[in-house]
Amino acid sequence: MRVLFIVALLAILAVVTFCSDSHESYESFERYHPFVNRRKANNFIGLQQKKARTYERIRELNKSPKERQREICEDHDLCELYAMRHGFQKAYKRYFGQKYGRGK
Helix, strand or coil: CHHHHHHHHHHHHHHHHHHCCCCHHHHCHHHCCCCCCHHHHHHHHHHHHHHHHHHHHHHHHCCCHHHHHHHHHHCCHHHHHHHHHHCHHHHHHHHHCHHHCCCC
């Protein structure tokens, strides 16, 4: 009898736990309209991409001189290999320092 009572109690507890909906599921409109209009989706995504491109351009304009030197060095294989061993500053000075009046 005791086992039957425990099994019935567990069954009721499982039904209450798994079959009840929370009030949060009723707050969302996605329950009734799960798909977004194409125009709204394109406007949303397009706006995000436009902002990302604008920030990318701003970052490119405001790069530090060391970052620019590092990118120049990364574009050339010999400079990049030298930089892996000795650092980007030394590699840039070795391969590009003489062009600008600096170097050895």
